[in-house]
Amino acid sequence: MKMGMDDAMEQRLVALRREFHAHAETGWTEFWTTAKIASSLESLGYPVSVGKEILDLASVMGRPSEETIAHSIERALQQGADPVWVRRMDGYTGAVAVLDTGRKGPVVAFRFDIDAVDVSEASDEKHRPFREGFASLNENAMHSCGHDVHAVIGLGVAELLMKRKDELKGVFKLVFQPAEEGVRGGKAIAMKGILNDVDYFLGAHIGMGIPTGSVAPECGDFLCTTKFDAVYKGKAAHAGGAPNEGRNALLAAASATLALAGIAPHKDGATRLNVGVLQAGTGRNVIPSKAVMKVETRGLTMALNDYVYARAMEIVAGAASMYGVEFSVAKMGEAVDALSDKELVDLVTERALAVPGVEKIAQVVSLGGSEDVSWMMRVVQQRGGKAVYFVLGSDIAAGHHNEYFDVDERVLGYGAALFADLASALSER
Numbered sequence: 565m566k567m568g569m570d571d572a573m574e575q576r577l578v579a580l581r582r583e584f585h586a587h588a589e590t591g592w593t594e595f596w597t598t599a600k601i602a603s604s605l606e607s608l609g610y611p612v613s614v615g616k617e618i619l620d621l622a623s624v625m626g627r628p629s630e631e632t633i634a635h636s637i638e639r640a641l642q643q644g645a646d647p648v649w650v651r652r653m654d655g656y657t658g659a660v661a662v663l664d665t666g667r668k669g670p671v672v673a674f675r676f677d678i679d680a681v682d683v684s685e686a687s688d689e690k691h692r693p694f695r696e697g698f699a700s701l702n703e704n705a706m707h708s709c710g711h712d713v714h715a716v717i718g719l720g721v722a723e724l725l726m727k728r729k730d731e732l733k734g735v736f737k738l739v740f741q742p743a744e745e746g747v748r749g750g751k752a753i754a755m756k757g758i759l760n761d762v763d764y765f766l767g768a769h770i771g772m773g774i775p776t777g778s779v780a781p782e783c784g785d786f787l788c789t790t791k792f793d794a795v796y797k798g799k800a801a802h803a804g805g806a807p808n809e810g811r812n813a814l815l816a817a818a819s820a821t822l823a824l825a826g827i828a829p830h831k832d833g834a835t836r837l838n839v840g841v842l843q844a845g846t847g848r849n850v851i852p853s854k855a856v857m858k859v860e861t862r863g864l865t866m867a868l869n870d871y872v873y874a875r876a877m878e879i880v881a882g883a884a885s886m887y888g889v890e891f892s893v894a895k896m897g898e899a900v901d902a903l904s905d906k907e908l909v910d911l912v913t914e915r916a917l918a919v920p921g922v923e924k925i926a927q928v929v930s931l932g933g934s935e936d937v938s939w940m941m942r943v944v945q946q947r948g949g950k951a952v953y954f955v956l957g958s959d960i961a962a963g964h965h966n967e968y969f970d971v972d973e974r975v976l977g978y979g980a981a982l983f984a985d986l987a988s989a990l991s992e993r
């Protein structure tokens with residue numbers, strides 16, 4: 565069965581992508597985005613679950629303050645989000661739709677991430693979204709990774725599957741994941757149990773250096789990562805009159821930073837550690853009583869990331885005791901490694917060239933970063949299911965996360981068509 569798409573549908577997807585692009589929302593604040601996805605899915609005939617219904621709240625990481633959440637909800641409503649859906653989300657974003665054909669067959673799940681990046685979009689005539697009037701309306705939030713495209717590909721897949729529902733077998737689950745940036749949302753969906761019965765799991769990213777018309781059937785070298793905030797709490801005192809009465813949180817954080825940079829590399833493979841933010845102190849003549857560090861560790865395997873993280877925890881604690889200050893650590897994000905199954909990599913390779921718009925199969929892409937789709941791949945694979953994460957080529961105007969980022973919108977059409985085609989092929993297994 566072919567899963568073709570006509571020109572009218574392709575044009576609709578482009579218009580929809582521009583709408584999502586304009587309403588860019590960063591991780592855990594995707595209220596407008598989730599409401600739009602949910603209402604689109606509902607009008608296609610899907611039962612839809614949102615927010616708290618699809619998340620294991622204990623596994624939610626790096627969610628902003630309640631004040632930021634409240635402000636984001638307000639903004640989404642002002643920008644026309646459906647209040648019924650926003651209420652149902654209950655402060656949490658993301659959506660899952662299920663198509664049960666009622667016929668015996670496999671359970672196939674798809675993952676599309678929907679959040680924007682913390683960057684303000686270029687207001688420059690050279691930048692097409694600005695020139696053509698669909699640049700982000702929201703300060704410091706821009707779809708500069710392409711997750712607007714992912715969301716729309718997901719809705720395209722939903723439409724194609726619903727059209728062919730009478731010819732398909734099994735169950736299809738479409739996951740629209742919040743907060744991928746900073747790897748904060750994937751674990752909460754994986755741990756909710758939604759994917760426990762999944763036989764085949766498919767995910768993809770657009771761009772990544774692969775040109776328009778090409779598909780890379782596998783994306784590997786995911787780094788395991790842990791993101792954490794460490795907070796030191798000391799005691800403020802007069803820096804001239806009573807410095808001995810103070811407890812210096814700034815010195816603890818500074819010492820920890822230097823020691824963290826000195827964690828020995830591991831013989832078994834690549835590791836990384838970065839202290840990206842260090843904030844401390846209140847005034848020139850005050851012993852600093854508070855310091856905040858934002859840190860990430862990475863490793864090519866779980867064991868390597870665990871090694872760096874365990875050493876980092878010893879150092880953070882050691883620096884606190886050295887300066888007599890208290891400390892706390894909060895996990896802000898986490899991703900594991902992921903390996904695509906050959907059976908599905910082969911299937912993507914086999915089917916891609918038959919999809920209109922796809923002309924070439926590209927080499928395996930090395931991610932060199934982290935992706936929290938890995939949590940979902942892991943739960944599926946641990947229960948005997950198969951998973952794949954591939955790349956849909958698209959020329960890009962600037963690198964991912966850059967304020968001039970833009971995509972070749974042709975990827976919308978063949979992206980959705982390829983996912984739907986894979987679904988129909990898997991439906992027969």
Ligand SMILES: [Zn+2]
Nearest residue numbers: 709745964965
């Ligand atoms: Zn990104």
Ligand SMILES: [Zn+2]
Nearest residue numbers: 709710711769
């Ligand atoms: Zn991305």
